[in-house]
Amino acid sequence: MNQHYKVIGISSSGKELEEVKNDEGIETYIVEMTRSITPIKDLKAAYKLYKFFKKEKPFIVHTHTPKAGTVGMLAAKLAGVPHRLHTIAGLPLLEARGAKRKLLDTVETFTYACATQILPNSYGLESIILQNKYTNPSKLKVIGKGSSNGIDVAHYDSKLVSEQTKTDLKKELHISDTDVVFIFIGRMVKDKGLNELVSAFDKLSKSNKNYKLILVGPHENHLDPLLPETEKLIEHNKQILAVGMQKDIRPYVAISHVLTFPSYREGFPNVVLQASCMNLPCIVSDINGCNEIIEHNVNGLIIPVKSETAIQDAMQFMIDNPDKRTEMANQSRVRIVERYQQEYIWNKLLKLYKSLE
Incomplete structure (x- = not known):
């Protein structure tokens, strides 16, 4: 993608982000994000992303993982980013029950509302999203025959x-x-x-x-x-x-x-x-x-x-x-x-x- 666009990778800190920076030759930016329910930290992450998007004015923001999706899509919408894509690579909330499930359902629906397009990485996942009425069918698109990034068949041999x-x-x-x-x-x-x-x-x-x-x-x-x-x-x-x-x-x-x-x-x-x-x-x-x-x-x-x-x-x-x-x-x-x-x-x-x- 960096042959066609200027790409900036945003993630929590860690050696993996440094590896991506070196391996892919792209800019990176650190925004700490958790993988659990942490409202205060999440609002801080969303605000930091909002300020970054206002400064960079990206054409597309494309998020992966539930938490990055929620804070990233919210920040991108508030910053006026025209194209907000969120890839769904799984729904951890499906194993939740009771009040926690209701909360996560609400957050999922909110995330999809902030996005302009939702990209489930399988047709089965697309069906689950529709069954749960998280968004309108018009927002959903599966890339190719599924998967988030395909597979390097020359490497896995x-x-x-x-x-x-x-x-x-x-x-x-x-x-x-x-x-x-x-x-x-x-x-x-x-x-x-x-x-x-x-x-x-x-x-x-x-x-x-x-x-x-x-x-x-x-x-x-x-x-x-x-x-x-x-x-x-x-x-x-x-x-x-x-x-x-x-x-x-x-x-x-x-x-x-x-x-x-x-x-x-x-x-x-x-x-x-x-x-x-x-x-x-x-x-x-x-x-x-x-x-x-x-x-x-x-x-x-x-x-x-x-x-x-x-x-x-x-x-x-x-x-x-x-x-x-x-x-x-x-x-x-x-x-x-x-x-x-x-x-x-x-x-x-x-x-x-x-x-x-």
Whole structure:
């Protein structure tokens, strides 16, 4: 986009923002934003953004994440920014209940009212927005076939991980060539289905020492903690390998056989795109995004949400049917390359930007 427009990236402070500045060659600006309900801090962030927008006079403000959307769309509207786009990559409020849900529904509706266009990153998410009457259908548009940014298919290629790298990593993790390896990638939180996944795998692992589960991702105990019993299983079950946050997930995917991703809610999950692009069949929940990338029994399995039994049965199926697993793996990458290449999404988004001029 910076070949067509002057781009300024705005975010909370941190090394990631510095990396974006260096990698993309764009200006950056720091506005501290929280990920929880903090009205005073949110008003401060909105005011700081308002002043920045009045000074810069942007043609487009495009926000991502719920909090950046709320403060960013409000500030942009008050500052008179003509085009205010907000991408929806998931709705955390769907798991909220009672007064909290009502509050979050109100905030969501307010955010959409401040925007000129809402970009859900999946068709399923678009349907949920309409069902909840957050905005008018005329404001909604899905870019391409979905996803927020597409996927770099040249980067997520299993051929790029050398045999030596795989051998070394398997040795480090005590994985043998006869093991069947499942992998989860994402935030280690309740909403990702980790409680059910870990419990299901723990039961499965008791029948055979050659089953392994790799957990890749950070804990977020301050936002959505796992159950204490789940944490104990992760700590004590030697067949569960929690490796934490990894900047490059490709070696871990390359030594695995199946992605397990039983999330409660998603927008359009990059993890499923990435794993599929590296020839992994995926076990996913029957939720928007996941059920748009995965076709049941073709490039993975789709299971009910929040069902420990369904997770265990799906994993057992993948273990018992290696030929079917291979057949699914062979279907995985080709479907991603056809539908979700980054350049395809970028060009569709650029076309949208150009249509605003």
